[in-house]
Amino acid sequence: MLTQSIRERLALFKEIYAELYTELKWKCDKRSLMLIAAMYVTNSKEFQLHRFLELADYIKNEVGLFSHLRTAHRFTVAATLETTTDTPKEHFAHFSTIYQKLIDNGYSRAVYSYIAAGTLLKIEPHKVEEYAQKTVDLYKGMREHHPFLTNSGDYPLASILATLDKNKEDILLHVEEHYHALKQKGFTIGNDLQFLSHILALNEEQKPDESAQKCVEVKTLLEKAKFKSKKMYYPYIGMLSYLEQVESEMNHLVAIYEDLNNDRLFKWNKDVNFMLSVLFLMSDKALLTEAATTGLNTTIEVLLQAQQAAMTASMTAAVAANNANNGG
Template sequence: MLNQTVTERLDLFKEIYSELYSALKWKSDKRSLMLIAAMYVTNSKEFQLERFLELADYIKNEVGLFSQLRSTHRFTVAATLETTTGNPKENFSHFLDIYQKLIKNGYSRAIYSYIAAGTLLKIDPHRVEEYVQKTVDVYRGMKEHHPFLTNSGDYPLASILAASSDKNKEEMILHVEDHYYALKKIGFTIGNDLQFLSHILALNEDQNPDESAEKCLEVKTLLEKANFKSKKIYYPYIGMLSYLDQVESEIPQLYAIYDDLNNDRLFKWNKDINFMLSVLFLMSDKALLTDAATTGLNTTIEVLLQAQQAAMTASITAAAAANNSNSGG
């Protein structure tokens, strides 16, 4: 059964999504609109459709004719600016400056570079150069260890890790790698999803890799017993749930959120996204407790939202490419 706070958040999510869908159903992918609605809810930010659309138009008008931000991506950037800054329009130029610094230091002009820039918005402006360089260094370290897994889709992960840690590049990469191989050792399937999970776990710098891997295996087993499908794309969310002390007692609540979304006609065709959002809503509810055990949850929620932007972008881009290929005969 859903508690009052989660029910309120779900109702708000559905309300925001319905407004977005009515206004943008011919301009944006439904999954992206779900993610945007979740960004406002989990960040406890007020949503006003007219203000949001005005900001999206402002972004479109401020960039060049061939910029990727003239496409549907401007809506996600608008949501990022509104949910992470106090003055979105004023901070848009700062956002573009961070993006250009990332390009100058070695990132490609991919949409993922914009998402990475969004993760650095909260950095002290005087330290942006330092963190941009650190971000690119972390990405190169990832590429050295996993050359076939690491690509531009990992740009946001590298920036998130760089912005969330005081460790130097070598220490950070080794900490991630220790988690990666601890997870591999106990049966998690190697690949990009496992790399993503190892980054989530590495955000807790004091975590013992073997212990956190065992906790993840426990969470995975509990989810399977509760009839959640075991999918590699769920790995990062397993990592997030592993932050909870008493995971087993939270599974019924998680399933209730998931079931609620699956039974709503607006969302029933997006079960994978529903699972991911269910974890985010559950964890954001826990973050409201503000006790010592949950102080890192808000950061982790932001991490997953930003990383989910990257995953969503990848799937939408792949689907568009496949459609174009089929259309071309």
């Protein structure tokens, strides 16, 4: 059963998506449009199609000929700027500075570097160099621990972890403790597990074995609710583990998921629908300002930002794979 607030947000999501799809169906992947629509809804930001398109065009005109921001990714960046700042055009210069600092410190010129820059938009200008260096140092530390798992898709979570008020060594240790605790609980090793350990490390207070046990319980509840047990769902298990009463929220999660699956516009994107269902459920908790966390020391806003970054990264990878398979 859907709560009134979730029902209203789902309706708004579909309304924004329909506008985006009508205008951009030949320019942007459907999954990316779903994410963009969700970003406006979960951040409680008003969407105006004309303003959004104008900003996307502005971004395209401000970058070099070979920039990733001349592609469809400019639409995701435009949404990021609009949903996280009050002056998106002015903040694009700040965004570009952050991106360049990440490149200067060792990131590659990949789409994921832009996603990482978007997560650092609220960093004050005089602290950009510090956080860019810390971000890249964290990423390099991750690569040292897991050289075959870590790739540019991990850029965004490294930047979010860099905002924690802890030094690099303590953050990396905390991530590794979570990774090994989850492995001991039977989670399959791989990049998805590493992503999950990053999500759990945002909670600076909870002990790794307790977090891992909570994730086992969430995984079991999802399987009982007939959700498939997929490794790609691991980060979202981590999101749900922050809820205090996960079992009581399962009916809401299922209701959101079924609502999206039963809509002809979304029924072919069940994995995205699951990700969005978790995002809508978590954002509803933020909207209600409930303390629905297990000793969470960071804000639910950061958790939502982490999920949006994770989704953007996974959508980017999916679209790139699709284009490669189609010879695009």
